[in-house]
Amino acid sequence: MIAFFTEPFAFPFMLRALGAATLTGVVCGLVGVYVVLRGMAFFGDALAHSVLPGVAVGYLVGRGSRTVVFGWALGSAAAASLAMGALARRAKLKEDTAIGIVFVSMFALGIALISTARGYAVDLAHFLFGNVLGVSPLQLQLVAALGGFVGLTVLVLQRGFLLISFDPGLAHTLRLPVRFLHNLLLLLLAATVVVCLQSVGIALTLAMLVLPPSTGYLLARRVAGMMVVSVLAGALSGVFGLYLSYYARIAAGPAVVLVGVGLFLLALAVSPRRGALLVR
Amino acid sequence: MNGAQPVCARAPRRGRVEHLRHVPGAPALEVRELTVCYRGVPALDAVSLSLAPGERLAVLGPNGAGKSTLLKVIAGVLVPTAGEVRVYGQGPEGHTCIAYLPQRSGVDWTYPLTVADVVAMGRLGRGSWLRRLGAADRARVRDALDQVGLADLARRPIGELSGGQAQRMFIARALAQEAELVLMDEPLAGLDVPAQRDLLALIKGLPGNPTVVVALHELVIARDHFPRILLLRQKVVGLGSPADVFTPDRLREAYGESVELVETPQGTVVVTDSCCGPDPEGGR
Numbered sequence: 001m002i003a004f005f006t007e008p009f010a011f012p013f014m015l016r017a018l019g020a021a022t023l024t025g026v027v028c029g030l031v032g033v034y035v036v037l038r039g040m041a042f043f044g045d046a047l048a049h050s051v052l053p054g055v056a057v058g059y060l061v062g063r064g065s066r067t068v069v070f071g072w073a074l075g076s077a078a079a080a081s082l083a084m085g086a087l088a089r090r091a092k093l094k095e096d097t098a099i100g101i102v103f104v105s106m107f108a109l110g111i112a113l114i115s116t117a118r119g120y121a122v123d124l125a126h127f128l129f130g131n132v133l134g135v136s137p138l139q140l141q142l143v144a145a146l147g148g149f150v151g152l153t154v155l156v157l158q159r160g161f162l163l164i165s166f167d168p169g170l171a172h173t174l175r176l177p178v179r180f181l182h183n184l185l186l187l188l189l190a191a192t193v194v195v196c197l198q199s200v201g202i203a204l205t206l207a208m209l210v211l212p213p214s215t216g217y218l219l220a221r222r223v224a225g226m227m228v229v230s231v232l233a234g235a236l237s238g239v240f241g242l243y244l245s246y247y248a249r250i251a252a253g254p255a256v257v258l259v260g261v262g263l264f265l266l267a268l269a270v271s272p273r274r275g276a277l278l279v280r
Numbered sequence: 281m282n283g284a285q286p287v288c289a290r291a292p293r294r295g296r297v298e299h300l301r302h303v304p305g306a307p308a309l310e311v312r313e314l315t316v317c318y319r320g321v322p323a324l325d326a327v328s329l330s331l332a333p334g335e336r337l338a339v340l341g342p343n344g345a346g347k348s349t350l351l352k353v354i355a356g357v358l359v360p361t362a363g364e365v366r367v368y369g370q371g372p373e374g375h376t377c378i379a380y381l382p383q384r385s386g387v388d389w390t391y392p393l394t395v396a397d398v399v400a401m402g403r404l405g406r407g408s409w410l411r412r413l414g415a416a417d418r419a420r421v422r423d424a425l426d427q428v429g430l431a432d433l434a435r436r437p438i439g440e441l442s443g444g445q446a447q448r449m450f451i452a453r454a455l456a457q458e459a460e461l462v463l464m465d466e467p468l469a470g471l472d473v474p475a476q477r478d479l480l481a482l483i484k485g486l487p488g489n490p491t492v493v494v495a496l497h498e499l500v501i502a503r504d505h506f507p508r509i510l511l512l513r514q515k516v517v518g519l520g521s522p523a524d525v526f527t528p529d530r531l532r533e534a535y536g537e538s539v540e541l542v543e544t545p546q547g548t549v550v551v552t553d554s555c556c557g558p559d560p561e562g563g564r
Contacts, residue, residue: 037391159409163401167387169380172357174405174457175373217392221437226392 008246016140017132017199021242021256024199025234027147028208029216030154031192032234033227034185036213038165041206042096043084046103048193048205050080052110055127055197060117070142073197077190080106085186130201130253132242139198147195150188161185162223199238200253211260212237218264218271233263303369308333308461308491309354314363316349323349325514326363333368333460336484336492338502341512342535347495348383350512351463354493355380367461376405379454379490381464384446389439395449396434399424402456424455427487444475451482454490462486464494468501480505499526 008014035044054076055069062068080102088098114124126134135143154161160181163171171178196205216230241256248255309331316324324346331337339347352358354365356372357380365372372378379402402424403417413421425431428448433441441449447467454462464483468476476498483492484505496502502509503522511518511525517534518525 037388156410159404163404163409166391166393166398167382167401169352169355169357169382169386170401170453173355173378173380174376174409176404176409220392222392222394222397 005243008243013133013135014242014246016135016137017252018239018242019140020132020135020143020199021238021252022235023143023147023238024196024208025212025236025238025256025260026231027150027192027195027234028205029212029231029234030151030227031188032209032211032213033216033223033230034161034165035189035209036217037162037223040189041210043081043099044189044193044209045206046084046099047077047081047190048196048202048209049103049110050106051077051193051197052127052202053106053113054110056110056113059123060113067138067142069197070139070146070194073194074146074191076106077193078187081186081190082183126201127197128201128203129251130197130199130204132199132252132256135198143195143198146191150191150195153184153188157181157184158227200256204253204257207257207260208234208237211257211264215260215264215267218267233260233267236263306366306369307331308335308368309493310366311350311354312364312366314350314353314365315361316346316353316358317361322514324353324360327512327516328363329510329516329519331491331493331508333491334489335508336506337494337508337510338506339493339495339510339512340497340499340502340534341517345512345534346514347512348465351380351465351493351495354378354461355463375461377458377460379457379459379462381447381450381454381462381467383465384443384470386465389441389446391438393438394435395430395438395441395445395452396421396425398438398449399434399452399456402453402459405457420458421452421456424452427455428452428482442475443471444479447471447479448482451486455487458488459490460488461491462493464492466495466497468496468498476501499531 009018032044035041051073054072054074057076058069058072061072084095084099084102087093087102088095091098093101111124114127117123160171160176163174163176164178164181164185168178171181192209193205196208200208212230212234213226215233216226216228219229220226237256237260241259242252244250244259245252245255307330309329311327311329314324314327315322323344327346327350329337339350341347349358353360354367354372355378356365356375367375367378400413400417400421403413403420408417422431422434425434428451430445430448430452433445438446438449447464450464450467451462467479467483471479480501483494486492494506503526507521509518509520509522509525510516511530511534513534518527518530
């Protein structure tokens with residue numbers, strides 16, 4: 001029985017994968033709470049796809065060094081998040097239209113850039129669907145540093161983020177730095193997307209941003225409880241996703257997401273107030 | 281608070297708390313030649329008014345008259361195109377003693393928050409939004425809930441509140457904020473008559489006697505419950521007591537075709553198209 005749990009992690013690469021997947025779950029669980037509460041799912045998905053040109057440039061410039069990719073991906077996501085806001089304001093487009101335009105522009109640009117390299121299909125697949133089993137020690141350190149920064153910032157500023165999300169008018173009259181907090185939240189989301197890049201990949205980042213917080217939303221009555229459950233659900237998705245991947249011999253990224261889906265469905269079944277199976 | 285000097289704390293800058301003192305003897309609210317333009321179209325045009333501390337003003341006008349805009353500029357949320365707002369002698373930007381109560385559609389009721397959580401948000405202004413709330417803050421929140429009669433519902437999720445209870449919760453938040461100028465954007469919209477009556481009684485007898493500005497649609501309620509009326513249609517159509525403001529000419533000027541005046545033996549009955557829906561400039 002014990003061997004069942006310890007066997008997969010006898011390999012160092014599996015231990016690194018465990019670290020990366022758990023970190024991803026925890027960071028996404030925290031930041032995702034605001035994604036779900038504010039209704040930013042589409043924005044989060046667009047942001048995840050917008051890292052691709054950065055990834056491509058980093059990949060072509062760094063020639064194999066996956067660490068260079070990190071900085072470029074972060075820059076790309078940050079630029080995209082600001083571009084979406086600016087386009088919605090300046091061009092007076094609806095917000096989701098502006099997000100969609102930036103989304104497809106960046107994504108197409110990214111694929112075009114990667115297609116200039118030989119053997120691009122394999123590499124593109126890694127970026128799109130993640131490659132958590134291939135995390136190097138240095139990459140894990142980068143993910144940990146970035147994730148730690150995001151997590152700490154959210155914990156320190158959580159009341160401010162909640163206030164500007166729930167009632168911006170109150171945040172203004174209490175003289176909080178509303179615009180600063182708003183832009184910071186977008187940048188934290190961009191950093192989170194980069195944390196997800198290696199573990200679940202671009203295509204499934206949205207899953208980690210919405211599944212754990214939704215599980216938290218179903219089970220908790222208050223925001224603090226929602227955050228705790230969300231972080232737990234994210235971490236459990238990471239850990240048990242790797243077991244599922246190891247024993248069922250399926251790709252690690254989708255396995256992590258599928259565990260997240262399972263936890264969400266479980267929460268839906270037992271949720272005290274919103275449960276589908278216990279409808280009063 | 282009892283007998284204390286009215287002091288508004290400013291958000292701390294570089295760790296230092298600056299206090300924005302109220303200028304003694306200054307009006308609670310002074311608005312001079314206030315103009316706000318949206319894309320070149322005036323939403324407010326040279327509006328001026330002054331309120332003494334503790335006065336209650338009802339702001340009336342058709343949809344799009346600029347009621348919400350006026351409240352937001354007074355709160356310091358919107359920056360005016362021209363003119364100025366003074367609250368206790370200072371610009372509104374530095375004050376944390378102004379409470380702006382949103383329209384019901386202005387917040388998302390699906391948030392996992394309890395009534396006490398929302399009221400406690402009122403305590404986050406004095407440079408304390410980075411910290412956990414202390415015992416004194418929690419006591420102030422309990423008092424505020426008591427004062428509006430929501431003590432029993434403190435742990436209830438906000439999504440389960442009735443319209444009247446939701447307004448009481450926001451008033452409790454203003455009390456927890458120790459607001460001295462309370463701005464309410466159509467608090468009576470969507471309430472049934474008993475709930476309206478209870479809320480009006482609460483607004484009249486607010487603890488601490490703050491200055492109150494309420495945007496309303498209901499002319500008769502404004503006449504019966506507010507000593508001062510501002511009739512607005514971008515410009516000031518009328519400002520003064522109900523008797524001064526509610527004249528047939530002024531009402532027609534404010535409401536145009538959407539008002540009907542019916543002469544009856546008991547006096548003039550005013551029928552307006554008081555349909556709701558947020559003002560065009562009300563959304564954000």
